[in-house]
Amino acid sequence: MQNTFATLATLHQLRDMGVRIAMDDFGTGYSSLSYLKSFPFDNIKIDRSFIEDISETDDCASIVQAVTNMAQQLNMKTTAEGVETEQQLEKVRELGCTEMQGYIFSPARPAAEISRLFLSRAVKAASAA
Secondary structure (H helix, E strand, O other): OOOHHHHHHHHHHHHHOOOOOEEEEEOOOOOOHHHHHHOOOOEEEEOHHHHOOOOOOHHHHHHHHHHHHHHHHOOOEEEEOOOOOHHHHHHHHHOOOOEEOOOOOOOOOOHHHHHHHHHHHHHHHHHHO
């Protein structure tokens, strides 16, 4: 994000090629509301620090709710990062997150393993047809 003009041009070129663009770890570090206005994001990934205590504190839930509302108005999806419990999963769904990721679904996997998973599912689907 150091060279805003070059970054913006690159993101628009990628988007024109069909690449979907996400702002990662929203709410921490370099993420800024002005980036949502300036850059062609399709998805806001809500940082796991807001998901971690979402069932215990109203502050985290309020922040997630605000981000999901804002994303919806901007025609963006929201991904809750770091969903690890059923309570977190239920809460982020209730608050309007459209996507979730975390250990409740699966630990991180090597790319080759993911490719094999998709291939095996495609083979099963083809043999069932």
